[in-house]
Amino acid sequence: MQISSKFDHTKIEKKWYSFWNKNNFFNSEPDDREPFTIVIPPPNVTGLLHMGHMLNNTIQDILIRKARMMGKNACWVPGTDHASIATEAKVVENLKSLGLNKSEISREEFVKHAWEWTEKYGGGILDQLKRLGCSCDWNRTKFTLDDDMYESVILAFIDLHQKGYIYRGYRMINWDPEAETTVSDEEVNYVEEESSLYYLNYPIDGSKEKLIIATTRPETIFGDTAVCVNPKDKRYSKFVGKEAIVPICDRKIPIISDPYVDIEFGTGCLKVTPAHDLNDYNLRNKHKLEIIDIFDSKGRFNENGLHYKNKDRFEVRKEIVKELKEKKILNKSEVYKHNVGRSDRTNAIIEPKISRQWFLKMDQISKPAITNVLKNENIKFFPKKFKSTYRYWLENIKDWNISRQLSWGHQIPAFYYGENKEEYVVAQNKNEAKKIIEKQKGLKLKDDELIQDEDVLDTWFSSWLWPISVFDGIRNPENQEIKYYYPTQDLVTGPDIIFFWVARMIISGYEFRDEKPFSNVYFTGIVRDKLGRKMSKQLGNSPDAIELIDKYGADSVRVGLMLSSAAGNDLLFDESLCQQGKNFTNKLWNALRLVNGWEVDDGKEISEVNSLALEWYENKFNQVLDLINKNYKNYRISDVLMSSYRLVWDDYCSWLLESVKPEFGEKIDNQTKSKIKSLFEDNLKLLHPFMPFLTEEIWYQLASRTSSESITISKWPDSNKFKNDIIINFEIAKDIISYIRNFRKEKNIPFKKELSLYFASKTSDLHYISIIKKLVFLNKIEYSEKDKFKSVNSFIIGSIEFFIPLEGDIDLKSELDRLNKELDYNLKFLKSVENKLKNKSFIDNAPKDIVEKEKKKVSDAKSKIEVIKKALSDLS
RNA sequence: GGGCGCUUAGCUCAGUUGGUUUAGAGCACUUGGUUUACACCCAAGGGGUCAUAGGUUCGAAUCCUAUAGCGCCCACCA
Numbered sequence: 001m002q003i004s005s006k007f008d009h010t011k012i013e014k015k016w017y018s019f020w021n022k023n024n025f026f027n028s029e030p031d032d033r034e035p036f037t038i039v040i041p042p043p044n045v046t047g048l049l050h051m052g053h054m055l056n057n058t059i060q061d062i063l064i065r066k067a068r069m070m071g072k073n074a075c076w077v078p079g080t081d082h083a084s085i086a087t088e089a090k091v092v093e094n095l096k097s098l099g100l101n102k103s104e105i106s107r108e109e110f111v112k113h114a115w116e117w118t119e120k121y122g123g124g125i126l127d128q129l130k131r132l133g134c135s136c137d138w139n140r141t142k143f144t145l146d147d148d149m150y151e152s153v154i155l156a157f158i159d160l161h162q163k164g165y166i167y168r169g170y171r172m173i174n175w176d177p178e179a180e181t182t183v184s185d186e187e188v189n190y191v192e193e194e195s196s197l198y199y200l201n202y203p204i205d206g207s208k209e210k211l212i213i214a215t216t217r218p219e220t221i222f223g224d225t226a227v228c229v230n231p232k233d234k235r236y237s238k239f240v241g242k243e244a245i246v247p248i249c250d251r252k253i254p255i256i257s258d259p260y261v262d263i264e265f266g267t268g269c270l271k272v273t274p275a276h277d278l279n280d281y282n283l284r285n286k287h288k289l290e291i292i293d294i295f296d297s298k299g300r301f302n303e304n305g306l307h308y309k310n311k312d313r314f315e316v317r318k319e320i321v322k323e324l325k326e327k328k329i330l331n332k333s334e335v336y337k338h339n340v341g342r343s344d345r346t347n348a349i350i351e352p353k354i355s356r357q358w359f360l361k362m363d364q365i366s367k368p369a370i371t372n373v374l375k376n377e378n379i380k381f382f383p384k385k386f387k388s389t390y391r392y393w394l395e396n397i398k399d400w401n402i403s404r405q406l407s408w409g410h411q412i413p414a415f416y417y418g419e420n421k422e423e424y425v426v427a428q429n430k431n432e433a434k435k436i437i438e439k440q441k442g443l444k445l446k447d448d449e450l451i452q453d454e455d456v457l458d459t460w461f462s463s464w465l466w467p468i469s470v471f472d473g474i475r476n477p478e479n480q481e482i483k484y485y486y487p488t489q490d491l492v493t494g495p496d497i498i499f500f501w502v503a504r505m506i507i508s509g510y511e512f513r514d515e516k517p518f519s520n521v522y523f524t525g526i527v528r529d530k531l532g533r534k535m536s537k538q539l540g541n542s543p544d545a546i547e548l549i550d551k552y553g554a555d556s557v558r559v560g561l562m563l564s565s566a567a568g569n570d571l572l573f574d575e576s577l578c579q580q581g582k583n584f585t586n587k588l589w590n591a592l593r594l595v596n597g598w599e600v601d602d603g604k605e606i607s608e609v610n611s612l613a614l615e616w617y618e619n620k621f622n623q624v625l626d627l628i629n630k631n632y633k634n635y636r637i638s639d640v641l642m643s644s645y646r647l648v649w650d651d652y653c654s655w656l657l658e659s660v661k662p663e664f665g666e667k668i669d670n671q672t673k674s675k676i677k678s679l680f681e682d683n684l685k686l687l688h689p690f691m692p693f694l695t696e697e698i699w700y701q702l703a704s705r706t707s708s709e710s711i712t713i714s715k716w717p718d719s720n721k722f723k724n725d726i727i728i729n730f731e732i733a734k735d736i737i738s739y740i741r742n743f744r745k746e747k748n749i750p751f752k753k754e755l756s757l758y759f760a761s762k763t764s765d766l767h768y769i770s771i772i773k774k775l776v777f778l779n780k781i782e783y784s785e786k787d788k789f790k791s792v793n794s795f796i797i798g799s800i801e802f803f804i805p806l807e808g809d810i811d812l813k814s815e816l817d818r819l820n821k822e823l824d825y826n827l828k829f830l831k832s833v834e835n836k837l838k839n840k841s842f843i844d845n846a847p848k849d850i851v852e853k854e855k856k857k858v859s860d861a862k863s864k865i866e867v868i869k870k871a872l873s874d875l876s
Numbered sequence: 877g878g879g880c881g882c883u884u885a886g887c888u889c890a891g892u893u894g895g896u897u898u899a900g901a902g903c904a905c906u907u908g909g910u911u912u913a914c915a916c917c918c919a920a921g922g923g924g925u926c927a928u929a930g931g932u933u934c935g936a937a938u939c940c941u942a943u944a945g946c947g948c949c950c951a952c953c954a
Binding site: 003005006007214215260270271273280282338339352495530532564568569570574579582584587590591592593594595596636638639653654744745752825826828833839841842845846849854857 | 896902916918935947952
């Protein structure tokens with residue numbers, strides 16, 4: 001049967017994925033093996049696979065497959081996140097296209113739409129992960145709004161409320177006028193933007209003088225409730241205590257002083273708008289000022305905006321500048337750069353707003369998160385550098401605003417009652433709430449006398465429980481699963497969600513289970529294009545993930561991604577990396593074709609060449625295996641790939657297979673072929689975590705297997721001792737081979753023409769003679785005196801002098817040049833080492849073994865120089 | 877403004893507690909190659925004063941200081 005010389009990934013990927021699934025190789029149940037657990041960072045339920053997901057999930061799959069082969073009970077829990085703001089925004093968009101407005105339908109109707117949307121578009125990303133080859137336990141797939149997950153979130157809320165960590169309060173919060181909800185501090189991105197600084201005239205009551213106030217937001221004058229100057233500012237001290245008149249509104253406001261005001265900035269006068277600026281709000285608290293809110297939830301002016309009522313804040317800015325100019329209130333304006341906060345989700349400019357929200361007190365419950373990462377390293381970060389980011393956030397932690405004015409999510413389990421619905425209880429549901437009220441207050445309430453809070457919880461308030469809730473550890477803390485799988489081992493995620501998610505999972509882990517959620521955190525970098533730009537839809541520089549898989553195959557894409565992605569470093573992605581991956585798959589495929597094509601001669605004994613080559617490769621393999629195991633421990637995954645790549649391509653294919661390959665028309669002995677195959681299988685195992693599909697295919701082609709077998713569940717190769725001598729001696733043989741190949745090339749001697757190689761003095765240091773002979777087509781390698789030949793090319797490798805007899809005359813000059821160059825180099829080298837040894841402080845201070853090494857260098861160099869000198873004198 | 881990190885071959889990066897003259901790898905590049913595994917290949921080769929300036933040391937890409945450039949995170953200066 002003829003196997004195609006090109007490997008066709010399309011045929012085998014589907015076949016093997018369904019094979020794995022059918023045989024439940026990825027499923028995990030608690031047993032007596034050691035567990036190895038990863039919970040997936042749940043992607044947005046309606047999202048699509050992008051390059052970041054590909055990288056992140058490839059790494060997780062590598063870790064989980066490796067663990068599975070190590071004999072651990074590997075469990076990778078997949079799932080999706082309801083992503084409240086993002087999904088709700090999409091649903092609102094969709095409703096609009098149907099001619100429906102969110103505000104016109106009931107909450108129940110909206111949630112129903114959202115579920116329909118989720119069922120229609122959701123979960124696609126999980127199927128895409130299957131294309132990548134991810135070995136998740138699909139029986140465990142979770143969604144953050146599943147009933148059990150929902151209940152867990154509610155119970156966690158109730159628990160924290162009972163412990164007194166959750167409270168309700170008025171605070172200055174970040175308002176996203178587009179999504180019409182609050183967002184947490186972490187969800188606000190500050191971007192430097194160019195705008196204008198306007199200088200406005202504020203008349204002083206009962207005086208002809210005026211104050212000039214610099215502001216970037218002239219439209220907020222409607223919310224002004226004071227003017228503030230620095231108490232040390234002599235220019236204005238006479239005005240403090242008087243009143244200024246807000247232009248256009250003609251309202252009188254007090255002139256106060258506070259050291260917060262920077263004398264140097266602008267004119268040194270600050271207008272105070274407590275409802276729409278955090279600092280102003282702080283001033284208001286200190287000086288007991290009035291608060292005037294001027295916006296509605298969409299960022300439009302309310303009645304306090306007078307004739308601008310119902311107009312958008314930015315529209316008004318333009319218009320009011322015009323009005324102020326006309327009324328000669330605008331003194332001047334200048335271009336000004338400052339930071340503007342934008343919503344992470346909608347990119348709308350954030351409006352600071354005072355609002356009543358739910359908060360989680362963080363100072364107490366976050367304590368273990370500091371100790372266990374920074375003090376005792378119970379949780380390790382890879383790379384370490386992110387610990388300092390983490391530390392800063394935790395040491396300056398603020399209370400977490402957990403309520404969102406949305407419908408898609410976990411509805412806050414607070415029930416309001418009483419005349420103004422100001423009193424509330426927190427309970428799992430209305431009935432529970434009624435019971436509690438009756439017990440506490442003796443009130444018997446009817447259903448319609450209780451109203452549940454309209455808000456939902458921040459999405460991260462469900463994700464922070466993920467490693468616990470997927471094993472039902474909140475509702476049922478003593479169940480077998482949570483006890484077995486928790487804490488999980490590795491978390492693979494991006495550093496961009498270190499606060500949103502990683503830190504909070506650690507906090508919740510200690511709070512709810514008094515135990516870390518995972519032992520190691522691997523931070524991936526950002527996938528950028530080759531110009532270093534972040535991949536984004538707008539730039540159109542992100543390749544379509546599925547198209548890449550179609551084009552190159554999942555294995556090639558995985559290899560491409562892993563070729564250059566040290567933990568935490570950004571990855572500059574280019575399609576040529578996938579091509580490199582594809583070339584590698586092709587190389588492996590052809591190695592299979594070669595090996596499988598060999599015909600066996602049962603009567604044939606193993607040759608010296610073959611047994612030497614096999615012995616060398618086994619040693620080499622074990623040396624590399626050691627390195628690979630070490631690199632896995634340190635999460636140096638791309639180094640693991642690179643060592644495996646070179647082992648297979650260079651050592652296995654280029655050296656071993658070329659060494660044992662039968663001559664044309666010859667057959668191979670049985671022993672060599674079976675050994676070559678079993679070494680091939682070991683290679684495949686090392687590569688399997690990176691290239692699951694191809695390795696399975698080849699593994700099956702190499703031997704007849706039963707359908708219950710799979711490389712997926714095969715055993716990772718054992719580490720065996722290796723002899724360094726063998727590896728070093730083979731390196732010398734490689735050098736000799738390279739020299740002769742180069743010699744042929746330079747002298748234009750065809751490969752087919754046999755050569756003879758001699759060594760000029762008797763030695764026992766020369767090994768692998770038979771292999772050298774075979775690989776560079778020599779008829780002999782033996783001792784001879786040089787002067788038996790008319791002309792020779794001599795060279796030194798190690799400390800052995802070799803020569804190749806030449807036909808006809810030699811190019812004396814070029815030979816002399818070559819040898820002189822080598823002599824020169826060695827003399828210089830000798831001198832520098834001797835100088836080092838002459839240095840008394842070196843001898844006194846350097847460790848003994850270093851000095852010994854240097855001494856050996858001297859003797860080696862000396863003998864080499866002798867050889868070269870002799871070769872030179874032979875020539876002349 | 878504060879903090880962290882980076883700067884090594886054309887590109888992407890290794891270089892683990894300072895110890896091979898002439899600092900490694902992969903890719904790219906150059907040259908040669910119709911031997912029946914693979915041109916998605918084979919073989920050989922070229923290429924770096926380790927950002928700059930000082931310092932510590934017998935010895936520095938590696939440790940210290942300063943400078944420049946780049947990146948990231950945090951921060952309410954109107």
